[in-house]
Amino acid sequence: MNARIPILKLNEVLIVSIQWELDDQTAIQFQEDLLNKMHKTAALGVVIDLTPIDFIDSFIAKVLGDVINMTGLMGAKVVITGIQPAVAITLIELGIRLSNVMTALDLENGLDKLYKELEA
Amino acid sequence: MDLRSSVEIITEWDIVAARQLGRNEAKKAGFGTVDQARITTAISELARNIYLYAGKGKIEIERVTDNGKFGIKIIASDEGPGIPDLRKVMEDGFSTSGGLGAGMPGVKRLMDEFKVVSETGAGTTITTTKWLH
Amino acid sequence: MNKIMVEGINKNMDEIIERWIRRMKEEKGERFFHFMPDHLVEKTSREFAELMTSNITDSSAANTERINDFTEKVVRFGWAIKFVNKAIDNFSDVVFEFLEEQEIINEGNLRSFNTIFRNWINPLRESIIDAYSTEWERTVSLQKIALQELSASLIPVFDKISVMPLVGTIDTERAKLIMENLLEGVVSQRAEVVLLDITGVPVVDTMVAHHIIQAAEAVRLVGAKCMLVGIRPEIAQTIVALGINLHEFTTKSTLQRGMQAALGMTNRAIVEVEAN
Numbered sequence: 001m002n003a004r005i006p007i008l009k010l011n012e013v014l015i016v017s018i019q020w021e022l023d024d025q026t027a028i029q030f031q032e033d034l035l036n037k038m039h040k041t042a043a044l045g046v047v048i049d050l051t052p053i054d055f056i057d058s059f060i061a062k063v064l065g066d067v068i069n070m071t072g073l074m075g076a077k078v079v080i081t082g083i084q085p086a087v088a089i090t091l092i093e094l095g096i097r098l099s100n101v102m103t104a105l106d107l108e109n110g111l112d113k114l115y116k117e118l119e120a
Numbered sequence: 121m122d123l124r125s126s127v128e129i130i131t132e133w134d135i136v137a138a139r140q141l142g143r144n145e146a147k148k149a150g151f152g153t154v155d156q157a158r159i160t161t162a163i164s165e166l167a168r169n170i171y172l173y174a175g176k177g178k179i180e181i182e183r184v185t186d187n188g189k190f191g192i193k194i195i196a197s198d199e200g201p202g203i204p205d206l207r208k209v210m211e212d213g214f215s216t217s218g219g220l221g222a223g224m225p226g227v228k229r230l231m232d233e234f235k236v237v238s239e240t241g242a243g244t245t246i247t248t249t250k251w252l253h
Numbered sequence: 254m255n256k257i258m259v260e261g262i263n264k265n266m267d268e269i270i271e272r273w274i275r276r277m278k279e280e281k282g283e284r285f286f287h288f289m290p291d292h293l294v295e296k297t298s299r300e301f302a303e304l305m306t307s308n309i310t311d312s313s314a315a316n317t318e319r320i321n322d323f324t325e326k327v328v329r330f331g332w333a334i335k336f337v338n339k340a341i342d343n344f345s346d347v348v349f350e351f352l353e354e355q356e357i358i359n360e361g362n363l364r365s366f367n368t369i370f371r372n373w374i375n376p377l378r379e380s381i382i383d384a385y386s387t388e389w390e391r392t393v394s395l396q397k398i399a400l401q402e403l404s405a406s407l408i409p410v411f412d413k414i415s416v417m418p419l420v421g422t423i424d425t426e427r428a429k430l431i432m433e434n435l436l437e438g439v440v441s442q443r444a445e446v447v448l449l450d451i452t453g454v455p456v457v458d459t460m461v462a463h464h465i466i467q468a469a470e471a472v473r474l475v476g477a478k479c480m481l482v483g484i485r486p487e488i489a490q491t492i493v494a495l496g497i498n499l500h501e502f503t504t505k506s507t508l509q510r511g512m513q514a515a516l517g518m519t520n521r522a523i524v525e526v527e528a529n
Protein backbone atom coordinates (compact mmCIF):
# COMPACT_ATOMS: atom_id res chain seq x y z
CA MET A 1 0.00 0.00 0.00
CA ASN A 2 2.85 2.39 0.72
CA ALA A 3 3.55 3.49 -2.83
CA ARG A 4 6.46 5.88 -2.91
CA ILE A 5 6.19 9.25 -4.53
CA PRO A 6 8.42 9.39 -7.63
CA ILE A 7 11.10 12.07 -7.66
CA LEU A 8 12.46 13.00 -11.09
CA LYS A 9 15.69 14.78 -11.89
CA LEU A 10 15.91 17.37 -14.65
CA ASN A 11 19.33 19.03 -14.91
CA GLU A 12 19.92 20.63 -11.51
CA VAL A 13 16.35 20.44 -10.48
CA LEU A 14 14.19 17.78 -8.84
CA ILE A 15 10.56 17.49 -9.85
CA VAL A 16 7.98 15.89 -7.62
CA SER A 17 4.43 15.40 -8.74
CA ILE A 18 2.14 14.15 -6.03
CA GLN A 19 -0.56 12.21 -7.81
CA TRP A 20 -2.79 10.82 -5.10
CA GLU A 21 -3.98 11.40 -1.59
CA LEU A 22 -1.12 11.35 0.90
CA ASP A 23 -1.38 9.14 3.92
CA ASP A 24 0.89 9.86 6.85
CA GLN A 25 3.43 7.14 6.13
CA THR A 26 3.80 8.10 2.49
CA ALA A 27 4.29 11.72 3.49
CA ILE A 28 7.06 10.91 5.94
CA GLN A 29 8.67 8.50 3.50
CA PHE A 30 8.59 11.24 0.88
CA GLN A 31 10.38 13.67 3.20
CA GLU A 32 13.17 11.18 3.70
CA ASP A 33 13.44 10.19 0.04
CA LEU A 34 13.59 13.79 -1.11
CA LEU A 35 16.34 14.77 1.29
CA ASN A 36 18.40 11.72 0.30
CA LYS A 37 17.97 12.42 -3.37
CA MET A 38 18.92 16.09 -2.87
CA HIS A 39 22.06 15.02 -1.15
CA LYS A 40 22.95 12.45 -3.78
CA THR A 41 22.29 14.65 -6.80
CA ALA A 42 23.38 17.99 -5.32
CA ALA A 43 20.24 19.50 -6.81
CA LEU A 44 19.86 23.28 -6.57
CA GLY A 45 16.09 23.39 -6.59
CA VAL A 46 12.89 21.42 -6.17
CA VAL A 47 9.44 21.85 -7.67
CA ILE A 48 6.61 20.08 -5.86
CA ASP A 49 3.40 19.93 -7.84
CA LEU A 50 0.20 19.47 -5.85
CA THR A 51 -2.36 19.88 -8.65
CA PRO A 52 -4.29 16.62 -8.01
CA ILE A 53 -4.41 17.09 -4.22
CA ASP A 54 -7.87 18.11 -2.99
CA PHE A 55 -7.13 18.74 0.67
CA ILE A 56 -4.18 19.28 3.00
CA ASP A 57 -4.55 18.89 6.74
CA SER A 58 -2.24 20.21 9.46
CA PHE A 59 -0.14 17.07 9.50
CA ILE A 60 0.62 17.07 5.77
CA ALA A 61 1.16 20.83 6.01
CA LYS A 62 3.73 20.30 8.72
CA VAL A 63 5.55 17.69 6.66
CA LEU A 64 5.54 20.05 3.68
CA GLY A 65 6.74 22.94 5.81
CA ASP A 66 9.52 20.80 7.26
CA VAL A 67 10.57 19.66 3.79
CA ILE A 68 10.74 23.28 2.68
CA ASN A 69 12.84 24.31 5.67
CA MET A 70 15.20 21.33 5.40
CA THR A 71 15.65 21.85 1.69
CA GLY A 72 16.52 25.47 2.42
CA LEU A 73 19.11 24.34 4.97
CA MET A 74 20.67 22.16 2.28
CA GLY A 75 21.03 25.25 0.12
CA ALA A 76 18.30 24.56 -2.42
CA LYS A 77 15.21 26.51 -3.43
CA VAL A 78 11.66 25.14 -3.43
CA VAL A 79 8.65 26.08 -5.48
CA ILE A 80 5.20 24.63 -4.71
CA THR A 81 2.83 24.56 -7.64
CA GLY A 82 -0.78 23.77 -8.40
CA ILE A 83 -2.34 24.39 -4.99
CA GLN A 84 -6.07 24.29 -5.73
CA PRO A 85 -8.32 27.16 -4.60
CA ALA A 86 -10.19 24.91 -2.14
CA VAL A 87 -6.89 23.74 -0.66
CA ALA A 88 -5.55 27.29 -0.37
CA ILE A 89 -8.69 28.39 1.47
CA THR A 90 -8.65 25.51 3.94
CA LEU A 91 -4.93 26.04 4.60
CA ILE A 92 -5.54 29.71 5.39
CA GLU A 93 -8.47 28.82 7.65
CA LEU A 94 -6.29 26.31 9.45
CA GLY A 95 -3.86 29.19 10.00
CA ILE A 96 -1.13 27.76 7.79
CA ARG A 97 0.66 30.20 5.51
CA LEU A 98 3.74 28.42 4.13
CA SER A 99 5.18 31.91 4.02
CA ASN A 100 8.77 30.97 3.27
CA VAL A 101 8.18 29.24 -0.03
CA MET A 102 7.74 30.32 -3.63
CA THR A 103 4.52 29.34 -5.34
CA ALA A 104 3.34 29.12 -8.94
CA LEU A 105 0.16 28.28 -10.79
CA ASP A 106 1.47 25.12 -12.44
CA LEU A 107 4.57 23.03 -13.04
CA GLU A 108 5.61 25.02 -16.11
CA ASN A 109 5.37 28.39 -14.34
CA GLY A 110 7.07 26.86 -11.33
CA LEU A 111 10.07 25.71 -13.35
CA ASP A 112 10.30 29.17 -14.95
CA LYS A 113 10.29 30.82 -11.54
CA LEU A 114 12.86 28.42 -10.18
CA TYR A 115 15.26 28.87 -13.10
CA LYS A 116 14.96 32.65 -12.84
CA GLU A 117 15.67 32.47 -9.15
CA LEU A 118 18.70 30.21 -9.72
CA GLU A 119 20.09 32.54 -12.37
CA ALA A 120 19.85 35.55 -10.09
CA MET B 121 -30.01 6.30 2.03
CA ASP B 122 -28.14 5.99 5.30
CA LEU B 123 -28.39 9.15 7.33
CA ARG B 124 -25.55 8.15 9.55
CA SER B 125 -22.31 6.32 8.87
CA SER B 126 -19.24 5.78 10.96
CA VAL B 127 -15.60 4.69 10.95
CA GLU B 128 -13.73 3.23 13.87
CA ILE B 129 -10.35 4.88 14.31
CA ILE B 130 -7.79 2.31 15.38
CA THR B 131 -4.95 2.41 12.89
CA GLU B 132 -3.45 5.23 10.88
CA TRP B 133 -5.22 3.91 7.80
CA ASP B 134 -8.57 4.56 9.41
CA ILE B 135 -7.81 8.28 9.21
CA VAL B 136 -7.71 7.91 5.43
CA ALA B 137 -10.93 5.87 5.47
CA ALA B 138 -12.72 8.46 7.62
CA ARG B 139 -11.88 11.38 5.38
CA GLN B 140 -12.78 9.42 2.27
CA LEU B 141 -16.18 8.73 3.79
CA GLY B 142 -16.50 12.40 4.70
CA ARG B 143 -15.55 13.58 1.24
CA ASN B 144 -18.12 11.27 -0.37
CA GLU B 145 -20.86 12.26 2.05
CA ALA B 146 -20.12 15.96 1.51
CA LYS B 147 -20.25 15.48 -2.24
CA LYS B 148 -23.51 13.53 -2.04
CA ALA B 149 -25.06 16.16 0.20
CA GLY B 150 -24.36 18.77 -2.47
CA PHE B 151 -21.46 20.72 -0.98
CA GLY B 152 -19.16 22.59 -3.37
CA THR B 153 -15.46 21.82 -3.75
CA VAL B 154 -14.34 24.32 -1.12
CA ASP B 155 -16.76 23.01 1.50
CA GLN B 156 -15.83 19.45 0.56
CA ALA B 157 -12.22 20.33 1.30
CA ARG B 158 -13.22 22.00 4.58
CA ILE B 159 -15.19 18.94 5.72
CA THR B 160 -12.52 16.46 4.63
CA THR B 161 -9.83 18.46 6.38
CA ALA B 162 -11.84 18.78 9.59
CA ILE B 163 -12.42 15.01 9.68
CA SER B 164 -8.76 14.38 9.07
CA GLU B 165 -7.80 16.63 12.00
CA LEU B 166 -10.30 15.06 14.39
CA ALA B 167 -9.48 11.48 13.35
CA ARG B 168 -5.75 12.07 13.72
CA ASN B 169 -6.22 13.61 17.15
CA ILE B 170 -8.12 10.49 18.21
CA TYR B 171 -5.37 8.26 16.84
CA LEU B 172 -2.58 10.31 18.40
CA TYR B 173 -4.00 11.24 21.78
CA ALA B 174 -6.72 8.72 22.62
CA GLY B 175 -5.43 5.62 20.84
CA LYS B 176 -8.82 4.70 19.47
CA GLY B 177 -12.27 6.09 18.96
CA LYS B 178 -14.91 6.75 16.35
CA ILE B 179 -15.87 9.24 13.67
CA GLU B 180 -19.57 9.45 12.85
CA ILE B 181 -20.97 11.40 9.95
CA GLU B 182 -24.60 12.34 9.85
CA ARG B 183 -26.91 14.31 7.61
CA VAL B 184 -28.87 16.87 9.57
CA THR B 185 -31.66 19.36 8.94
CA ASP B 186 -32.75 22.30 10.98
CA ASN B 187 -35.43 24.77 10.05
CA GLY B 188 -35.08 24.13 6.34
CA LYS B 189 -31.29 24.13 6.46
CA PHE B 190 -29.34 21.04 5.43
CA GLY B 191 -25.95 20.06 6.68
CA ILE B 192 -23.41 17.49 7.73
CA LYS B 193 -22.57 16.79 11.32
CA ILE B 194 -19.35 15.12 12.41
CA ILE B 195 -19.09 13.48 15.79
CA ALA B 196 -15.61 12.48 16.93
CA SER B 197 -15.66 10.51 20.15
CA ASP B 198 -13.11 8.62 22.18
CA GLU B 199 -12.61 7.25 25.64
CA GLY B 200 -9.07 8.54 25.93
CA PRO B 201 -7.41 10.75 28.54
CA GLY B 202 -9.63 13.78 27.86
CA ILE B 203 -8.44 17.35 27.40
CA PRO B 204 -7.47 19.03 30.68
CA ASP B 205 -7.36 22.63 29.46
CA LEU B 206 -9.93 23.26 26.76
CA ARG B 207 -9.10 26.93 26.44
CA LYS B 208 -5.46 26.20 25.70
CA VAL B 209 -6.11 23.65 22.94
CA MET B 210 -8.32 26.17 21.14
CA GLU B 211 -5.38 28.56 20.86
CA ASP B 212 -3.46 28.57 17.60
CA GLY B 213 -0.12 26.88 18.01
CA PHE B 214 -0.77 24.88 21.18
CA SER B 215 0.42 21.30 20.83
CA THR B 216 1.58 18.62 23.21
CA SER B 217 3.04 16.54 20.39
CA GLY B 218 5.25 18.93 18.44
CA GLY B 219 2.51 19.45 15.86
CA LEU B 220 1.51 22.82 14.47
CA GLY B 221 -1.31 23.07 16.99
CA ALA B 222 -3.56 24.06 14.12
CA GLY B 223 -6.04 21.20 14.34
CA MET B 224 -8.60 22.24 16.94
CA PRO B 225 -8.78 25.99 16.26
CA GLY B 226 -8.61 25.18 12.55
CA VAL B 227 -11.61 22.83 12.66
CA LYS B 228 -13.58 25.51 14.47
CA ARG B 229 -12.86 27.98 11.66
CA LEU B 230 -13.48 25.47 8.88
CA MET B 231 -16.91 24.45 10.19
CA ASP B 232 -20.02 26.43 11.19
CA GLU B 233 -20.72 24.94 14.60
CA PHE B 234 -18.26 23.40 17.02
CA LYS B 235 -18.62 21.91 20.49
CA VAL B 236 -16.23 20.00 22.71
CA VAL B 237 -17.23 17.93 25.71
CA SER B 238 -14.28 16.43 27.50
CA GLU B 239 -13.72 14.83 30.86
CA THR B 240 -10.28 14.10 32.20
CA GLY B 241 -9.76 10.36 32.28
CA ALA B 242 -13.07 9.61 30.61
CA GLY B 243 -12.76 10.82 27.04
CA THR B 244 -13.62 13.50 24.54
CA THR B 245 -16.54 14.10 22.20
CA ILE B 246 -16.33 16.78 19.57
CA THR B 247 -19.43 17.67 17.56
CA THR B 248 -19.14 19.96 14.59
CA THR B 249 -21.53 20.90 11.79
CA LYS B 250 -21.31 22.46 8.35
CA TRP B 251 -24.46 23.92 6.77
CA LEU B 252 -25.24 24.07 3.09
CA HIS B 253 -25.72 27.69 2.10
CA MET C 254 -75.67 36.88 13.88
CA ASN C 255 -72.65 36.48 11.60
CA LYS C 256 -74.96 36.70 8.67
CA ILE C 257 -76.37 40.07 9.65
CA MET C 258 -72.86 41.32 10.16
CA VAL C 259 -71.62 40.06 6.77
CA GLU C 260 -74.60 41.56 5.04
CA GLY C 261 -74.05 44.83 6.85
CA ILE C 262 -70.44 44.89 5.81
CA ASN C 263 -70.92 43.84 2.21
CA LYS C 264 -73.68 46.32 1.59
CA ASN C 265 -71.53 49.15 2.82
CA MET C 266 -68.14 47.99 1.64
CA ASP C 267 -67.37 51.20 -0.27
CA GLU C 268 -68.09 53.35 2.73
CA ILE C 269 -66.00 51.13 5.01
CA ILE C 270 -63.05 51.15 2.64
CA GLU C 271 -63.22 54.90 2.28
CA ARG C 272 -63.20 55.40 6.04
CA TRP C 273 -60.40 52.95 6.44
CA ILE C 274 -58.27 54.75 3.83
CA ARG C 275 -58.94 58.05 5.52
CA ARG C 276 -57.78 56.64 8.80
CA MET C 277 -54.69 55.04 7.27
CA LYS C 278 -53.70 58.37 5.78
CA GLU C 279 -53.61 59.84 9.27
CA GLU C 280 -51.04 57.27 10.42
CA LYS C 281 -47.69 58.84 11.16
CA GLY C 282 -44.85 58.20 8.73
CA GLU C 283 -47.28 56.78 6.22
CA ARG C 284 -46.26 57.07 2.58
CA PHE C 285 -48.12 54.45 0.61
CA PHE C 286 -51.53 56.11 0.77
CA HIS C 287 -50.13 59.53 -0.05
CA PHE C 288 -47.70 58.82 -2.84
CA MET C 289 -49.22 55.94 -4.72
CA PRO C 290 -51.63 56.74 -7.54
CA ASP C 291 -55.26 56.69 -6.40
CA HIS C 292 -56.34 53.75 -8.49
CA LEU C 293 -53.57 51.62 -6.99
CA VAL C 294 -54.51 52.63 -3.46
CA GLU C 295 -58.12 51.85 -4.28
CA LYS C 296 -57.28 48.46 -5.74
CA THR C 297 -54.95 47.41 -2.95
CA SER C 298 -57.39 48.59 -0.32
CA ARG C 299 -60.23 46.66 -1.89
CA GLU C 300 -58.09 43.55 -2.00
CA PHE C 301 -57.19 44.05 1.64
CA ALA C 302 -60.82 44.53 2.58
CA GLU C 303 -61.83 41.40 0.71
CA LEU C 304 -59.08 39.48 2.40
CA MET C 305 -60.18 40.79 5.77
CA THR C 306 -63.79 39.83 5.23
CA SER C 307 -63.15 36.50 3.52
CA ASN C 308 -63.25 34.47 6.72
CA ILE C 309 -65.89 36.10 8.89
CA THR C 310 -68.33 33.31 8.31
CA ASP C 311 -65.72 30.62 8.51
CA SER C 312 -63.11 31.56 11.07
CA SER C 313 -61.09 28.36 10.78
CA ALA C 314 -59.82 28.63 7.25
CA ALA C 315 -58.21 31.89 6.34
CA ASN C 316 -57.50 31.48 2.66
CA THR C 317 -53.73 30.97 2.59
CA GLU C 318 -53.27 31.46 -1.10
CA ARG C 319 -55.00 34.80 -0.97
CA ILE C 320 -53.00 35.84 2.06
CA ASN C 321 -49.73 34.91 0.39
CA ASP C 322 -50.63 36.83 -2.76
CA PHE C 323 -51.55 39.87 -0.78
CA THR C 324 -48.51 39.88 1.51
CA GLU C 325 -46.19 39.41 -1.44
CA LYS C 326 -47.67 42.58 -2.85
CA VAL C 327 -47.44 44.69 0.29
CA VAL C 328 -43.90 43.59 0.96
CA ARG C 329 -43.04 44.80 -2.50
CA PHE C 330 -44.83 48.08 -1.76
CA GLY C 331 -42.63 48.36 1.30
CA TRP C 332 -45.36 48.21 3.94
CA ALA C 333 -43.67 47.76 7.31
CA ILE C 334 -44.97 45.04 9.58
CA LYS C 335 -46.10 47.67 12.08
CA PHE C 336 -48.09 49.27 9.33
CA VAL C 337 -49.73 46.00 8.35
CA ASN C 338 -50.68 45.47 11.96
CA LYS C 339 -52.13 48.97 12.15
CA ALA C 340 -54.08 48.34 8.97
CA ILE C 341 -55.70 45.30 10.54
CA ASP C 342 -56.52 47.22 13.74
CA ASN C 343 -57.97 50.12 11.85
CA PHE C 344 -60.04 47.87 9.66
CA SER C 345 -61.55 46.09 12.60
CA ASP C 346 -62.22 49.42 14.37
CA VAL C 347 -63.86 50.93 11.32
CA VAL C 348 -66.11 47.92 10.85
CA PHE C 349 -67.05 47.87 14.52
CA GLU C 350 -67.92 51.55 14.60
CA PHE C 351 -69.84 51.23 11.40
CA LEU C 352 -71.89 48.34 12.66
CA GLU C 353 -72.58 50.32 15.82
CA GLU C 354 -73.82 53.25 13.76
CA GLN C 355 -76.06 50.96 11.80
CA GLU C 356 -77.28 49.64 15.11
CA ILE C 357 -76.43 46.12 14.09
CA ILE C 358 -74.28 46.12 17.18
CA ASN C 359 -76.07 47.36 20.26
CA GLU C 360 -75.68 47.18 23.99
CA GLY C 361 -77.54 43.92 24.14
CA ASN C 362 -75.32 41.93 21.76
CA LEU C 363 -72.05 43.78 22.41
CA ARG C 364 -70.48 40.88 24.26
CA SER C 365 -71.16 38.25 21.64
CA PHE C 366 -69.98 40.61 18.90
CA ASN C 367 -66.76 41.10 20.82
CA THR C 368 -66.19 37.36 20.67
CA ILE C 369 -67.05 37.23 16.99
CA PHE C 370 -64.57 39.97 16.31
CA ARG C 371 -61.88 38.30 18.29
CA ASN C 372 -62.37 34.97 16.49
CA TRP C 373 -62.41 36.78 13.23
CA ILE C 374 -59.42 39.12 13.57
CA ASN C 375 -56.91 37.12 15.60
CA PRO C 376 -56.38 34.10 13.33
CA LEU C 377 -56.38 36.42 10.37
CA ARG C 378 -53.74 38.62 11.93
CA GLU C 379 -51.64 35.61 12.75
CA SER C 380 -51.75 34.22 9.23
CA ILE C 381 -51.04 37.58 7.66
CA ILE C 382 -48.07 38.31 9.92
CA ASP C 383 -46.80 34.80 9.35
CA ALA C 384 -47.02 35.11 5.59
CA TYR C 385 -45.52 38.55 5.85
CA SER C 386 -42.40 37.44 7.70
CA THR C 387 -41.88 34.50 5.34
CA GLU C 388 -42.19 36.78 2.36
CA TRP C 389 -39.91 39.33 3.97
CA GLU C 390 -37.21 36.77 4.67
CA ARG C 391 -37.45 35.54 1.12
CA THR C 392 -37.05 39.06 -0.22
CA VAL C 393 -34.10 39.79 2.02
CA SER C 394 -32.29 36.61 1.07
CA LEU C 395 -32.92 37.27 -2.62
CA GLN C 396 -31.48 40.73 -2.24
CA LYS C 397 -28.51 39.29 -0.43
CA ILE C 398 -27.84 36.81 -3.22
CA ALA C 399 -28.21 39.55 -5.81
CA LEU C 400 -25.69 41.68 -3.95
CA GLN C 401 -23.26 38.81 -3.62
CA GLU C 402 -23.42 37.97 -7.29
CA LEU C 403 -23.17 41.57 -8.29
CA SER C 404 -20.00 42.40 -6.57
CA ALA C 405 -17.47 39.64 -6.60
CA SER C 406 -16.21 38.87 -10.05
CA LEU C 407 -12.63 38.76 -11.22
CA ILE C 408 -12.11 40.54 -14.52
CA PRO C 409 -9.19 39.62 -16.77
CA VAL C 410 -7.74 42.94 -17.97
CA PHE C 411 -4.48 41.98 -19.61
CA ASP C 412 -2.76 38.69 -20.13
CA LYS C 413 -1.66 37.65 -16.60
CA ILE C 414 -3.37 40.60 -14.89
CA SER C 415 -6.90 40.56 -13.42
CA VAL C 416 -8.90 43.00 -11.32
CA MET C 417 -11.59 42.43 -8.72
CA PRO C 418 -13.52 45.56 -7.82
CA LEU C 419 -15.13 45.27 -4.41
CA VAL C 420 -18.30 47.25 -3.82
CA GLY C 421 -20.26 47.54 -0.61
CA THR C 422 -19.94 46.26 2.90
CA ILE C 423 -17.96 43.08 3.45
CA ASP C 424 -19.28 40.64 6.04
CA THR C 425 -17.96 37.17 6.79
CA GLU C 426 -20.28 35.43 4.39
CA ARG C 427 -19.43 37.76 1.52
CA ALA C 428 -15.75 37.55 2.36
CA LYS C 429 -15.90 33.79 1.85
CA LEU C 430 -17.58 34.20 -1.50
CA ILE C 431 -15.11 36.85 -2.59
CA MET C 432 -12.24 34.57 -1.64
CA GLU C 433 -13.66 31.66 -3.66
CA ASN C 434 -14.36 33.74 -6.75
CA LEU C 435 -10.96 35.36 -6.48
CA LEU C 436 -9.04 32.10 -6.28
CA GLU C 437 -11.05 30.25 -8.87
CA GLY C 438 -10.66 33.25 -11.18
CA VAL C 439 -6.91 33.40 -10.64
CA VAL C 440 -6.53 29.75 -11.59
CA SER C 441 -8.89 29.75 -14.56
CA GLN C 442 -7.63 33.08 -15.95
CA ARG C 443 -4.03 32.11 -15.21
CA ALA C 444 -3.50 35.48 -13.60
CA GLU C 445 -0.08 36.23 -12.15
CA VAL C 446 -1.09 39.49 -10.51
CA VAL C 447 -4.55 40.35 -9.18
CA LEU C 448 -5.59 43.80 -8.09
CA LEU C 449 -8.18 44.00 -5.34
CA ASP C 450 -9.83 47.38 -5.76
CA ILE C 451 -11.41 48.58 -2.52
CA THR C 452 -12.46 52.01 -3.78
CA GLY C 453 -16.10 50.98 -3.32
CA VAL C 454 -15.73 49.57 0.18
CA PRO C 455 -17.08 52.19 2.59
CA VAL C 456 -15.45 51.00 5.80
CA VAL C 457 -12.27 49.04 6.36
CA ASP C 458 -12.17 47.85 9.95
CA THR C 459 -10.02 45.11 11.43
CA MET C 460 -12.49 42.45 10.32
CA VAL C 461 -12.47 43.57 6.70
CA ALA C 462 -8.71 44.00 6.76
CA HIS C 463 -8.36 40.52 8.17
CA HIS C 464 -10.42 39.09 5.30
CA ILE C 465 -8.39 41.02 2.75
CA ILE C 466 -5.12 39.79 4.24
CA GLN C 467 -6.40 36.22 4.18
CA ALA C 468 -7.46 36.58 0.57
CA ALA C 469 -4.02 37.91 -0.34
CA GLU C 470 -2.34 35.01 1.42
CA ALA C 471 -4.55 32.47 -0.30
CA VAL C 472 -3.78 34.09 -3.67
CA ARG C 473 -0.10 33.68 -2.92
CA LEU C 474 -0.64 29.98 -2.16
CA VAL C 475 -2.20 29.28 -5.55
CA GLY C 476 0.81 30.95 -7.14
CA ALA C 477 -0.09 34.58 -7.92
CA LYS C 478 0.44 37.99 -6.35
CA CYS C 479 -2.25 40.13 -4.81
CA MET C 480 -2.17 43.90 -4.79
CA LEU C 481 -4.52 46.15 -2.86
CA VAL C 482 -5.54 49.29 -4.72
CA GLY C 483 -8.00 52.14 -4.24
CA ILE C 484 -6.91 53.06 -0.73
CA ARG C 485 -8.54 56.39 0.02
CA PRO C 486 -6.89 58.72 2.56
CA GLU C 487 -9.46 58.06 5.28
CA ILE C 488 -9.02 54.33 4.82
CA ALA C 489 -5.25 54.68 5.12
CA GLN C 490 -5.88 56.60 8.34
CA THR C 491 -8.13 53.94 9.87
CA ILE C 492 -5.76 51.17 8.83
CA VAL C 493 -2.89 52.86 10.62
CA ALA C 494 -5.02 53.91 13.59
CA LEU C 495 -6.24 50.34 14.07
CA GLY C 496 -2.67 49.10 13.90
CA ILE C 497 -3.44 46.77 10.99
CA ASN C 498 -0.31 45.47 9.36
CA LEU C 499 -0.54 45.47 5.59
CA HIS C 500 3.21 45.68 5.05
CA GLU C 501 3.44 42.22 3.62
CA PHE C 502 1.74 43.03 0.40
CA THR C 503 1.80 45.75 -2.18
CA THR C 504 -0.69 48.55 -1.86
CA LYS C 505 -1.38 51.44 -4.25
CA SER C 506 -3.61 54.45 -3.95
CA THR C 507 -5.33 54.06 -7.30
CA LEU C 508 -6.17 51.39 -9.81
CA GLN C 509 -4.08 53.15 -12.46
CA ARG C 510 -0.95 53.05 -10.33
CA GLY C 511 -1.64 49.48 -9.41
CA MET C 512 -1.99 48.57 -13.06
CA GLN C 513 1.35 50.18 -13.89
CA ALA C 514 3.00 48.28 -11.07
CA ALA C 515 1.34 45.04 -12.19
CA LEU C 516 2.64 45.51 -15.71
CA GLY C 517 6.09 46.13 -14.26
CA MET C 518 5.87 42.95 -12.19
CA THR C 519 5.10 40.98 -15.34
CA ASN C 520 7.91 42.73 -17.24
CA ARG C 521 5.75 44.90 -19.39
CA ALA C 522 4.89 48.57 -19.77
CA ILE C 523 2.47 50.72 -21.68
CA VAL C 524 4.20 52.85 -24.30
CA GLU C 525 2.85 55.62 -26.44
CA VAL C 526 3.20 55.11 -30.15
CA GLU C 527 3.42 58.02 -32.51
CA ALA C 528 0.54 58.47 -34.86
CA ASN C 529 1.66 58.49 -38.46
Ligand SMILES: Nc1ncnc2c1ncn2[C@@H]1O[C@H](COP(=O)(O)OP(=O)(O)OP(=O)(O)O)[C@@H](O)[C@H]1O
Nearest residue numbers: 058169173202209215216219220221222223224244
Ligand atom coordinates in the same frame (compact mmCIF):
# COMPACT_ATOMS: atom_id res chain seq x y z
N1 LIG D 1 -9.17 13.58 21.37
C1 LIG D 1 -8.23 14.13 22.18
N2 LIG D 1 -7.94 13.57 23.38
C2 LIG D 1 -6.99 14.12 24.17
N3 LIG D 1 -6.28 15.23 23.87
C3 LIG D 1 -6.51 15.84 22.70
C4 LIG D 1 -7.49 15.32 21.79
N4 LIG D 1 -7.53 16.13 20.70
C5 LIG D 1 -6.60 17.09 20.93
N5 LIG D 1 -5.98 16.93 22.12
C6 LIG D 1 -4.95 17.82 22.71
O1 LIG D 1 -5.11 19.11 22.14
C7 LIG D 1 -3.88 19.57 21.59
C8 LIG D 1 -4.15 20.44 20.40
O2 LIG D 1 -4.71 19.69 19.32
P1 LIG D 1 -4.56 20.23 17.85
O3 LIG D 1 -5.18 19.25 16.93
O4 LIG D 1 -5.08 21.62 17.84
O5 LIG D 1 -2.99 20.33 17.63
P2 LIG D 1 -1.96 19.13 17.43
O6 LIG D 1 -2.68 17.86 17.16
O7 LIG D 1 -1.04 19.14 18.56
O8 LIG D 1 -1.18 19.59 16.11
P3 LIG D 1 -1.74 19.54 14.60
O9 LIG D 1 -3.19 19.15 14.68
O10 LIG D 1 -1.58 20.95 14.11
O11 LIG D 1 -0.92 18.58 13.86
C9 LIG D 1 -3.09 18.32 21.28
O12 LIG D 1 -1.70 18.56 21.26
C10 LIG D 1 -3.55 17.38 22.41
O13 LIG D 1 -2.77 17.64 23.56
Ligand SMILES: [Mg+2]
Nearest residue numbers: 165169223224
Ligand atom coordinates in the same frame (compact mmCIF):
# COMPACT_ATOMS: atom_id res chain seq x y z
MG1 LIG E 1 -4.21 17.67 15.74
